[in-house]
Amino acid sequence: MFIAPMLLETSKHAFDHADYIFEPKFDGFRAILSVKQGMTTIYTRHQTVVTERFSELLNGSISDDVILDGEIVCYDPETRNVDFELVMNRFSTKHPEKVKHKSRSLPCSFMAFDVLYYQGKDLRRLPLSERKTVLDNVLEDHDFIHQTPYVVGEGKKLFKTIQTANMEGICAKLFNSPYQSRRSPNWRKIINWKHTEIYLTGYLKTPAFGWLAAIKTNNRLKPVGIIEHGPSRTERQSFYQAAEPLVTDEDSKTVHLKPAIRAKVKFRNWTRKSMLRSPVFEEFIL
Template sequence: MFISPMLLQTAPGPFSQNAFIYEPKIDGHRLIYDQPDASHVHLYTRHNNECTRQYPEINGSTSALFPHDITLDGEIACVDPVTGAVDIEAVTSRLNTKRVDKIRRLMERLPVTYVVFDILRYKGKDLRNRPLMERKAILASLALPNAHFGVIPYVEGMGEALFAQMQARAMEGVVAKRKNSLYETGRRSAAWQKIINWTYAEVYITGYRKQEFGWLAAVPDPSGRLRPAGVIKYGTSTIHRQAFRGMARQLIKSEDKEFVYLEPQMRARVRMRNWTKSGMLRSPVFTGFIV
């Protein structure tokens, strides 16, 4: 049975309070693990898309299961074997692969780990109305089926120190959770907050979409020439868009069915999750023009 996961609010910055625990934020995709009995497993993304077949490492087809019914909440992650970093692009590749033969090959090249951070149901009992630390204690007592399962570590009251460690390791950030929080299915709650370790970049705006909003971003390559780096879709206010339109009229150089292209005279600062392997901005958010 799918359970819509509890979602996180965004905190303005790192903080430390004794009423909270703090976990490393894993850069993967959310996964609800539902095992209704000792022989069946169903895996779901946060949007209720079943992805059981994509992950033989944890779906029971190539490994043992828990000896009882259980529902878990966690994150699917892939670790780069060379750098040891969590690789979100590898996770995306695993999630999008449906053919059995390709899945088998990817299991060897891009194995996944299910990083568990909560337990929602156990031995026929719904645990969502129990305090977080009680659920954590039950989770810690479990024997995990195989090496592809792990339980997320946490610290109490030291959010800023953990965030500094995540910055030093170039990890995604920190999740703060109130110790007495209940599991609020399918909604965002201030009881769970994410603090993102943003990366910042300066880009040139080289065009815009004609239909759906988006500014084309470019950055210099090693030779100094501009190369495409993605589309900025978030973070702009009405004032920013008005200012952009006023400047863009004077910079148009060409267009096609989808885009209007501009002389690269406007620059902007963006924040993002990280750079992709192909050198693109990942989820860029506009923070201001550079003048």
């Protein structure tokens, strides 16, 4: 059985508050895990069934007649850090033999942070504090299904720990909040953004929007991605006015520029191919 997940709004800064719990935000993908009559079904947040792609989550003991909300993550075998690219690698693997091999060589974990249904009872109207108590009793020993840890009140301290560990961020959740299948200010995410300076070396032609980004390494420009989010209408207009005399060439999709416009961007992390993941424009460097 699928239940649409409760989504988080964004807060710019970590905060302390006695009415909130704070959890690490694991860099994976959201999933609903349902166990009915001994059969486990795993859904994405958009209700796509991905059960057979994560066979390691089907083995072991977990309470029957339960629906859990959580995040599927994958740990780098060498660094033991959560790695988004690796979990996406697993997500895209569908062939049964390849899934079987990767479930051993690159296993995933389900980090449960909420329980929505248990033993015939819909728990969504209960406050989060009571659902957490139920969750404590639901999860038995399992190699790949774990409860997400949390602290009460001390969001700033946890966020500093997350920054030191180079993790994705934290979630702040009102401890008396019911579960609502929509985006709610009762649940918030604070992202551990990275920041860097880039050159804007071109742009995509309409109708698409995107600015080509590059960084200078050893006196050479290296492409690092496309900026698709962040600038206001005024900032876009300013960019195109400044770009007009800088055009060097173009093709059917892209206009290329001399590297004269610089900007600050924030991004989630560097990918394995040294590209910016989810870059967002912040401001021009004058």
